[in-house]
Structures are given as C-alpha cells and as structure tokens.
Amino acid sequence: MSTPTQNHYLPVRDAWLASRQEEILDPAQPIIDPHHHLWDRQGWRYLLDDMLADIRTGHDVRATVLVQARAMHRADGPEALRPVGETEFANGVAAMCASGIYGPVRVCAGIVGFADLRLGAAVRPVLEAHVTAGGGAEGRFRGIRHIATWDPDPALLNPAYTPAEDMLASDAFRAGFAELTALGLSFDAWLYFHQIPRLTALARAFPTTPIVLNHCGGVLGIGRYAGRREEVFTEWSKAMRDLAACPNVMVKLGGLGMRLPGFGFEDGATAPSSVMLAEAWQPWMESIIAIFGTARCMFESNFPVDKGGYGYAVGWNAFKRLAAGASAEEKADLFWRSAARFYRLPDLA
DSSP, X not given: OOOOOOTTSOOOOHXXXXXXXXXXXXXXXXXXXXXXXXXXXXXXXXXHHHHHHHHTXXXXXXXXXXXXXXXXXXXXXXXXXXXXXXXXXXXXXXXXXXXXXXXXXXXXXXXXXXXXXXXXXXXXXXXXXXXXXXXSTTSSEEEEEOOOOOOSOGGGSOTTOOOOTTGGGSHHHHHHHHHHHHHTOEEEEOOOGGGHHHHHHHHHHSTTSOEEEOHHHHOOOSGGGTTOHHHHHHHHHHHHHHHHTOTTEEEEEOOTTSSTTOOOGGGSSSOOOXXXXXXXXXXXXXXXXXXXXXXXXXXXXXXXXXXGTSOHHHHHHHHHHHTTTSOHHHHHIIIIIHHHHHTXXXXXX
C-alpha cells in the first residue's frame, strides 16, 4: 500500500504491521465497528476490499458505520451539496455488501456525512439530500459530522478543516444544528480535549439531539502538549465528567493510534502488541467507561487513520483486553449494542 502524503496522518506500512501477529481473543464476540472511513486519495487508497481485508483478520465484525472524510464529493453542482456524493458512494458500498457476495458483514450499514451547519436554516435541503442519497427515510443515513478541531498550534491542525475557535457557539452553526434535531439526525463531534466544554454547552442547548464524541475526546500529546500527559489528563477528566451530565451524549473509545495523542507506537521496530496498546489506553478508556457507563460507550477502529499505529486485529484484541473484567452485558454494550442503539441499527442487534 502506498503511504499518505498528508503530514497530518501517520503513514501505513504494511510490512511493519505484518511484524505483529496475534491469536484472536474471544473470536465469537459480535462487533459493530462504528467509525471508519473509505477513500481514494493520491498515494492512499482504502476502499471496500481494503476494509474487508482488515475485517477478515479474525474478529466477528457484523457491521460498520462510515464517517465522513471528504471522500467522493461531487465534482460539480452547488458547493453545499457536493458532500452528498460521499453518502451516495457509501450507500453504494452498503448495497454491495447487502448482496451477500462479500460475506455476512454489512459495511456502511450506517452513514455519517458532512454538511456545513454554518449555513444555518439553509442547510436543510443539504440534509434532506443526504437522507435521500442514503436510501430515504428508512435508509442508511444517520447524521452529520462537522469537524470542530481547533488549537493555537497549527502543527496540530488538519489543513483540510479550518473551523473557528467558537464555531459550536455561533448563531449560524446552532441554527444549522437545530435542523438536525428537526430531521431526527445525530451529530458526531470531533474536537480536542480543551474544547469539550464547548460541546457540553451545545449538548445542553440541544438536549434531544443525540451526540457522540469521537476518539476519546481528542487527547493531545504532541506539539505544545508534549510532556504534559498528567496535566492534560486532569483537564480532560474534569471536562468529561461535566459532559457526562448530558444524557444525550455518548463516546467512541478509539482514535488513540493517531499521531495526535503522542503515544509513539509508530516508532517501534515492530508494530505494537495488544498488551502494549491496552496498557497505554487503559487510563483514558477505563476512565470514560467509569464516567459514562458502558451503555454510553462504544469501541471504534478509526481505520484507516489509526492503521498508521497498529493493525486491525491487534487493535480489537486490545479492546477485548480492556473489557476483560466486564460482564457479558457490559461487553455487549461496548462492542455492538451502544453503536446499534445510537446509529439505529436494530436489524444488527
């Protein structure tokens, strides 16, 4: 596989990933992977065959949810409607998998797209177009992710996204957010740990809109946060406890294989083991589960972004190690039931 050209992401190195092979833990545990991407970018292709190759490494992944990543946007037409192309693409992938010829897994069973919520009420036709592209009212489209990651250090920012620091509080964004509520759609939130209070304020302002916080709440450990792990954890913990008081919010446990948290798995001569991953992730993920409860938490792969840090099979083994002391009901929440509930996938329950 070619490596990505974007400096924001860790490169995927197939030979390095192959240096770590493990026996699959608890292979009968059903899984819904509620966060992955598919794209075809210059120097980096990750499409259905690539996703299936990862899924087929041994875990019982029953279904997935695709989350927007600027893939397959329409090449023409009104700018606001171009991201609907990603939903059209994902729904086609979902239809391919629904045929059964790729096996039992239902990739893209749920779809989260992008619409510029800063359009205010004018975003309504865009949202309706996504719903239509996802198969209509009974289709696969579930909600919107409008990335809010902001930090004064430009080295921490994805140049493809340039949100204002106060975007979530702006009148225009909130007018657009209200349209999600009106259409029964959810919101995927991706921001950094020091921005969590802004999400808490948004969740309080829209208590009936389902919100899921991506990637453990945006843990940072590079740039100006390097060497400040304890300080970051303290601020993050307080913010997460405040956010948990909003019953409409859930959390995705994953995303810690990216470069942003600064765990440095990618620096090893060989890819990390699931034991190494679980030890590094334990303080963050166990804290989230203790704060939110398993019914409001779901493990996620965040592939192929996290693939720069570890292999798919090893990552799910790490999640299973972290959940080893949980009851069968709690494991059901973490591995599939919370995702099925949030993304309304009852046929996969």
